[in-house]
Amino acid sequence: MSFLDHLEDLRWHIIRALLAIVICGIVAFMFKGFVFDVVLLGPKHSTFPTYEILCNLSKILGLDQSFCFDELPFRIQSRKVAAQFSAHMWTSITAGFIVAFPYIIYQMWSFVSPALYTKEKRSAKWFIFITSFLFFLGVLFGYYVISPLSIRFLGSYQVSSEVFNDFDLDSYIGLVKTSALASGLMFELPIIIYFLAKWGLVTPEFLKTNRKYALVLILIVSAIITPPDIASQFIVSIPVVILYEISIIITKVIYKKQLKKEIK
Known part of the structure; x- marks a missing residue:
């Protein structure tokens, strides 16, 4: 076409x-x-x-x-x-x-x-x-x-x-x-990370190394979209942190598959 x-x-x-x-x-x-x-x-x-x-x-x-x-x-x-x-x-x-x-x-x-x-x-x-x-x-x-x-x-x-x-x-x-x-x-974070990993723009090491910065960013975003009290920010940040950890697992799986293809 x-x-x-x-x-x-x-x-x-x-x-x-x-x-x-x-x-x-x-x-x-x-x-x-x-x-x-x-x-x-x-x-x-x-x-x-x-x-x-x-x-x-x-x-x-x-x-x-x-x-x-x-x-x-x-x-x-x-x-x-x-x-x-x-x-x-x-x-x-x-x-x-x-x-x-x-x-x-x-x-x-x-x-x-x-x-x-x-x-x-x-x-x-x-x-x-x-x-x-x-x-x-x-x-x-x-x-x-x-x-x-x-x-x-x-x-x-x-x-x-x-x-x-x-x-x-x-x-x-x-x-x-x-x-x-x-x-x-x-909540689409794992999907975004998946494609970034497929394109080679993100690696498991990168996500692990920058985990502390990601946590700070998550807390900032949670503070913006929630009332200014610690309990609300904590409740909102929990699922996002879980999604971030899931994203690390996803990048590990993709990275291992890509290594197998390169070895073959």
């Missing part, structure tokens, strides 16, 4: 991926009540599973019971004429992207697969499954861990009893969406 033919092929893969996002987004648009009342506004209520689990744990361990509450002291408001409709549209698109993520990965793989070896093509199903699984796992982690921790801290934080928290709708939804999507992409 010529360069222009490759561009044409890429264009159709992108169009198919966008169509999948639009179709899934339309479905999400139709289920407005579930998407907003149950999913997005779920972390606002004391009955959210994360709060109940942390409340029970704090009671058992005899710790601070700040997660045991009846209602968060803030309201969500819409101050612009088209704010609610705009939030409905963009939230539906985001939901469409999350739901259609496996198909988007499939389209990406379909574009690059003609340049791969037969053995590499056979691993397509595993690649799509693992990539999608890590993404969804990260989204759930962001939604059930990062979002409620952030909302609980920021929603109850006050500089004075005279100032009441009235959060804008876009700000609240943006916090939940950013937490979920950022975590979903962050």
Whole structure:
């Protein structure tokens, strides 16, 4: 295929991926009540599973019971004429992207697969499954861990009893969406390391030597996306550290295979 033919092929893969996002987004648009009342506004209520689990744990361990509450002291408001409709549209698109993520990965793989070896093509199903699984796992982690921790801290934080928290709708939804999507992409670390190792850009020794710097970076990222308390940062950093260690194991496996090929 010529360069222009490759561009044409890429264009159709992108169009198919966008169509999948639009179709899934339309479905999400139709289920407005579930998407907003149950999913997005779920972390606002004391009955959210994360709060109940942390409340029970704090009671058992005899710790601070700040997660045991009846209602968060803030309201969500819409101050612009088209704010609610705009939030409905963009939230539906985001939901469409999350739901259609496996198909988007499939389209990406379909574009690059003609340049791969037969053995590499056979691993397509595993690649799509693992990539999608890590993404969804990260989204759930962001939604059930990062979002409620952030909302609980920021929603109850006050500089004075005279100032009441009235959060804008876009700000609240943006916090939940950013937490979920950022975590979903962050959980793709093993996949990124896998390809870097395949291309010879990363080795097990490199990851081991720079482990301490990676830990510092992980803590910095955790501090950015979570409330400024040590417990929240620690909870968020644990799975990322585990993923980093898994990435080291992945590079070891790839490095050994490459050494065997060179010996042969």
